[in-house]
Amino acid sequence: ETGVTQTPRHLVMGMTNKKSLKCEQHLGHNAMYWYKQSAKKPLELMFVYNFKEQTENNSVPSRFSPECPNSSHLFLHLHTLQPEDSALYLCASSQGFPGQGSSGGYTFGSGTRLTVV
């Protein structure tokens, strides 16, 4: 158990479905992140939340909609996805932003492997 829990572990969805990914951190961190990992590509930052406020949105299509109701929970709502959105979606958390006097870096969850059919 890494302290960051993601559910579900695997998800298969059709292009017209709506689903949500969930991330929960038990570390008392105040920043949370969504990353996308596609085959043979570097991890791509999607969204950053600091104290529940979104501080970064890396030009992510609107079919991905994040929600951060509190500093321990982060959701990624999915709708009308495309097959190229199939990837491993990773959630991470940190205490503050790394580099701003925080004592460590990121802690990642196990990821949700998403397949869009």
Next chain:
Amino acid sequence: GIQVEQSPPDLILQEGANSTLRCNFSDSVNNLQWFHQNPWGQLINLFYIPSGTKQNGRLSATTVATERYSLLYISSSQTTDSGVYFCAVLDYGQNFVFGPGTRLSVLP
């Protein structure tokens, strides 16, 4: 933005061998992290190492920020070391930028 390169892209070792993985970055950074992604996709934080040298068991890491590189040493490799090793450096937006990774296969 900051560019991160890792070498080699792929590495195959016999169990018990030692190896060195390298991470180069294009600009000054004040933070760097090494991760191991196991075959199940789990990303494990190995080192948070903005500068200097750290050791944890058979693994050690050295970052020379002024020369824009970091090295990860794996000694007496085991099959459980297999997976992809990523380095990530802090960009100007205070978010980590990941390198492309080194895929390590340790054979029994």
